[in-house]
Amino acid sequence: MYKVIGNTQTRAFRVLWMLEELGQPYEHVNAPPRDPAVVAVNPAGKVPVLVVDGVPITDSLAIMTYLADRHAGLAFAPGTIDRAHQDALTQLVHEEFDQLLWMAARHSFVLPEEHRVPAIKDSLKWEFEQSQHHLLPRMSETGPFLMGATMTIADILLAHCLRWAVAAKFPIVDDRLHDFGAMMFDRPAYARAAAA
Ligand SMILES: N[C@@H](CCC(=O)N[C@@H](CS)C(=O)NCC(=O)O)C(=O)O
Numbered sequence: 001m002y003k004v005i006g007n008t009q010t011r012a013f014r015v016l017w018m019l020e021e022l023g024q025p026y027e028h029v030n031a032p033p034r035d036p037a038v039v040a041v042n043p044a045g046k047v048p049v050l051v052v053d054g055v056p057i058t059d060s061l062a063i064m065t066y067l068a069d070r071h072a073g074l075a076f077a078p079g080t081i082d083r084a085h086q087d088a089l090t091q092l093v094h095e096e097f098d099q100l101l102w103m104a105a106r107h108s109f110v111l112p113e114e115h116r117v118p119a120i121k122d123s124l125k126w127e128f129e130q131s132q133h134h135l136l137p138r139m140s141e142t143g144p145f146l147m148g149a150t151m152t153i154a155d156i157l158l159a160h161c162l163r164w165a166v167a168a169k170f171p172i173v174d175d176r177l178h179d180f181g182a183m184m185f186d187r188p189a190y191a192r193a194a195a196a
Contacts, residue, residue: 002026005038006047008196011060014160015048016196018064018153020189022071028196061094064153074153082147089138089146089154096131097161100124104168128170136174144183159184 002019006012007030019026031037034045041049041056049056050063057063068075076082104124107116135158140148145155162181165172172178184190 003029003051005029005031005041005049005051007032008194010047011160012048013193014060014156015050015063015067016193017156017160017190018067018074020192021151021156021187022067022073024067024071030196061090061153061157064156068153074151074156076147076150076152082150086147086152086154090152090157092135092138093154093158093161096134097128097158097165100128100131101161101164101168101170104170108168125170128165129173132173132177136176139176139180143180146180155184159190 002024004012004015004019004026006015008016010033016026016028029037031047033047038047038049039045041051042058044058046058048060048063049058050066051057052066057066065075069078076086101124104121107118107120139146142148145151146158147154159181162172162177163185172181
């Protein structure tokens, strides 16, 4: 059975959601970053970590891609054009949504206080709005998912970043993204992961 290490307020939530969507059983260790249970499997102290047959895998995107490929769900087949488009969208969301929110978090509460530059947040919020304008033309016209009828890990990643944006008070400026988030948060697997 899989073991997911990391509390639900972190990127570990993506992995829990993914496992719920795939219908795979797992054990959840609700440990915060840098907890001894985390450091034991990832010396950097970062979460999430997925332990598979005693072997730790770090980094949420690597974990999600591993699970998608292993269980043939939430991803197009490797080596297809659809998969290339899926990976490109995933990278866009990672670079232009996740990384801006993470930088804001670092300068709010992650870095030692003397290294925080709180003024950076206004610039990041402006960039976050540009990111939304970059993404919109890349979203399928017909939906409901980013790539049309097929849900992929890019959808989980984006929805998680939208939830994170709301918590961090980063405005979501387009109704399509609000609607997309509402549709994703309505999924039973989301509710099950949230209850983990
Ligand atoms: N690239 C990694 C980033 C992991 C990461 O930075 N996780 C945060 C929580 S969401 C963390 O553990 N931070 C603690 C730290 O940076 O010391 C991923 O996507 O999983």
